[in-house]
Structure formats: structure tokens, C-alpha cells
Amino acid sequence: MINGNQFLSTLWSDIEHIHAAVLAHPFITGLSDGTLPRAAFRHFITQDAHYLRDYARVLALCATKAHHDADVTMFAAHSANAVAAEQELHASLLAELGTSATAAAAEPITPTTVAYTSYLLASAYRGSYAEAVGAVLPCYWLYARVGAHLRSAGSPDPLYARWIDAYADPAFQSVTDQVLAATARLAEESSPAEHALIRKHNHTAGRHEYLFWDAAWRLEQWPV
Numbered sequence: 001m002i003n004g005n006q007f008l009s010t011l012w013s014d015i016e017h018i019h020a021a022v023l024a025h026p027f028i029t030g031l032s033d034g035t036l037p038r039a040a041f042r043h044f045i046t047q048d049a050h051y052l053r054d055y056a057r058v059l060a061l062c063a064t065k066a067h068h069d070a071d072v073t074m075f076a077a078h079s080a081n082a083v084a085a086e087q088e089l090h091a092s093l094l095a096e097l098g099t100s101a102t103a104a105a106a107e108p109i110t111p112t113t114v115a116y117t118s119y120l121l122a123s124a125y126r127g128s129y130a131e132a133v134g135a136v137l138p139c140y141w142l143y144a145r146v147g148a149h150l151r152s153a154g155s156p157d158p159l160y161a162r163w164i165d166a167y168a169d170p171a172f173q174s175v176t177d178q179v180l181a182a183t184a185r186l187a188e189e190s191s192p193a194e195h196a197l198i199r200k201h202n203h204t205a206g207r208h209e210y211l212f213w214d215a216a217w218r219l220e221q222w223p224v
């Protein structure tokens with residue numbers, strides 16, 4: 001049997017370079033120094049609103065596939081409450097950006113959002129519980145770490161500061177800790193083949209997380 005916390009260290013070392021690349025990305029440095037163009041932030045929030053709708057479904061699939069009652073309850077609660085809290089934040093940020101959640105929902109879903117949500121849905125529908133957990137993990141983990149980093153940096157822009165405060169919130173850090181604990185337990189109960197799948201999905205989802213920031217920075221649209 002492997003040690004769950006050691007496995008978490010391996011998972012983190014697999015995505016550490018992605019975390020470093022995200023912190024150095026002009027979208028993130030722009031959030032904390034206030035230079036991020038509003039258009040890029042608006043693109044991000046609009047695409048993230050699309051993303052969250054599918055992410056809630058992916059978490060519901062994790063709940064369906066979980067092996068233990070406690071994990072069913074945890075993922076079902078995150079699907080219902082944690083995602084809803086983010087959706088509320090987005091609705092209020094969109095209002096301050098001069099638009100609305102309804103208007104944002106009518107905007108096209110851009111290529112990177114389609115790629116990431118399709119990948120998550122396919123992994124969670126088709127894969128084992130371990131695969132589904134591997135795929136959803138970087139979403140929590142990278143946001144918790146990025147939020148903690150940005151909190152110490154802050155932002156002179158009140159709108160960006162509100163976004164940072166939401167992800168640096170201890171409640172948000174605590175949902176991440178719950179998922180990390182569930183992942184550690186799962187690893188202790190899983191085969192080496194499942195460990196390899198968790199690592200593969202953690203890495204691929206981490207890469208999608210980077211792309212998501214980058215697409216907002218580029219104001220990505222469908223070229224045709």
C-alpha cells in the first residue's frame with residue numbers, strides 16, 4: 001500500500017511547473033498589479049461562467065462514482081453549493097463589468113473552454129472514480145494555491161481584489177483540503193494502474209487550467 005500524502009506530493013510535483021507558469025503569466029501578474037485589461041477579465045469571467053455549469057455536472061459524476069458515502073456527500077455538496085457560490089461571485093462581477101449572467105450565458109463558448117469542459121465530462125463519464133478525481137483535482141488545487149499567492153500580493157483594483165478575496169477565503173481553501181484528503185485515501189485503496197491514471201489526468205487537467213488563463217489573456221475567439 002502506498003502512503004496517501006506521499007502520493008499527493010507526487011501529484012503536486014507533476015503540476016508544480018504548471019503552477020509556476022500560471023503565477024508568471026501576464027493574466028495573473030496583471031490581476032495583482034492592476035494592469036490586466038478589463039476585456040481580458042471579462043472574457044475570463046464569461047468563459048468561467050460557462051465552465052462552472054459543466055463543472056457542477058462533473059462533480060455530480062464524481063459523487064455518483066465515489067466509493068464511500070462521505071465522498072458521495074462531499075462531491076454532491078460541492079456540486080450544489082461550492083459551484084453555486086462561484087456562480088454568485090461571477091454574477092456580481094459581471095454586473096460591475098456592465099453586463100449580466102444572462103448576457104454572458106448567451107455569449108459563445110470559446111475553443112479552450114469547449115476543450116477543457118469536454119475533456120472533464122468525457123473523463124468523468126467514461127472513466128473510473130479515480131480518473132474522475134484526477135481530472136477535477138487541479139481545478140481546486142491550482143485555484144487554492146493561486147488564491148493564496150494573490151492574497152499576499154493583493155491588487156490595487158477593487159474588482160480584481162474581490163475576485164482574489166473569494167479564492168483566498170479560508171472556506172475555499174477548506175473545500176480543496178477536503179478533496180485532497182479524499183484523494184489521499186483513494187490512493188491508499190487503489191492499484192498502481194489507477195495511480196498512473198490519476199497522475200495522467202491531474203497533469204492533463206493542470207495543462208487545461210494554464211490554457212484557460214492564457215485564452216482569456218489572448219481574448220481567444222473562434223477564428224472561423
Ligand SMILES: Cc1ncc(C[n+]2csc(CCO)c2C)c(N)n1
Binds near residue numbers: 078086141212
Ligand atoms: C477554469 C477554472 N478552474 C478552476 C476554478 C475553481 N473552481 C471551480 S469549481 C470548483 C470546485 C468548488 O467550487 C473550483 C475550485 C474555476 N473557477 N475556473
